[in-house]
C-alpha cells in the first residue's frame with residue numbers, strides 16, 4: 010500500500026499567537042523528509058500540530074487521503090506517531106516492559122515486534138530487565154524510537170532524535186530510520202545535524218517563520234549541500 014501524509018495550508022496557534030502560517034508539505038510512505046531550519050522557526054510546532062498538541066489549527070492534514078483530526082490517541086490510531094525531543098521513558102519499568110506497553114498498542118499481527126526492535130537495537134536486548142530510568146541518554150533514545158516503531162505506525166515523526174548523542178548512538182538511530190523507511194513507513198525528521206539529514210533524507214524542507222520557504226530533492230541537496238547550509242546559518 011502506498012500513500013502519503015499531506016499538510017495543506019496548515020496554520021497553528023498557541024493562544025493568540027499564530028506560529029505556523031500555511032505549511033504545505035507532502036511526505037510519501039517509505040520516504041524520509043527532513044525538516045530543517047533555525048531555532049524557533051516552527052519545526053516542533055509542525056509535528057505537534059499533526060498530533061493535535063497545539064491550541065488550534067486551520068488548514069488540514071491528510072493521512073493516506075483521510076483527514077487527520079481528533080485527540081492525540083485517535084491520531085495515533087490513524088497511524089501517526091511522534092518521538093518528541095524529551096525522550097520520556099517509563100523510568101520505573103524495565104526495558105522489556107517499556108517495549109511491551111508499546112507493542113500492546115499495535116494490532117496483534119503487526120509485523121514489527123519486540124524481536125525486530127532488539128535486532129535493530131541489540132544494546133536494548135542486553136538490558137531487557139534493567140529499569141529504563143537507569144539507561145544512558147543514548148540508550149533511552151533507542152528505547153523511545155523502538156517503542157514508536159512497535160506501535161507499527163504508517164508515519165513516524167522524529168524531533169531532533171540525535172541531539173547530544175555520541176556517534177555510536179547517532180549511527181543506531183540512522184540505521185533505525187533506514188529500517189523504518191524500508192518497511193514503508195513515511196518519516197518526518199527534524200534534525201540539526203546536516204550530515205545525518207543528508208545521509209538519510211529523500212527530501213529536504215527549510216522552515217522559516219512558520220512556513221516552508223525552500224525544498225530540495227535528495228539529488229539537489231547532494232549536488233549543493235552548501236545551499237542548504239547557508240539557509241541554516243544565522244547571518
Ligand SMILES: Nc1ncnc2c1ncn2[C@@H]1O[C@H](COP(=O)(O)OP(=O)(O)OP(=O)(O)O)[C@@H](O)[C@H]1O
Pocket residue numbers: 023026028046047048049050051052053054055
Ligand atoms: N507552548 C507554546 N506556547 C507559545 N509559544 C510557543 C509554544 N511552543 C513554541 N512556541 C513558539 O513557537 C515558535 C516556534 O517554535 P518551535 O519549537 O516550533 O520551533 P523549532 O523550529 O522547532 O525550533 P527549536 O529548534 O528551537 O525547537 C517559537 O517562537 C516559540 O517561542
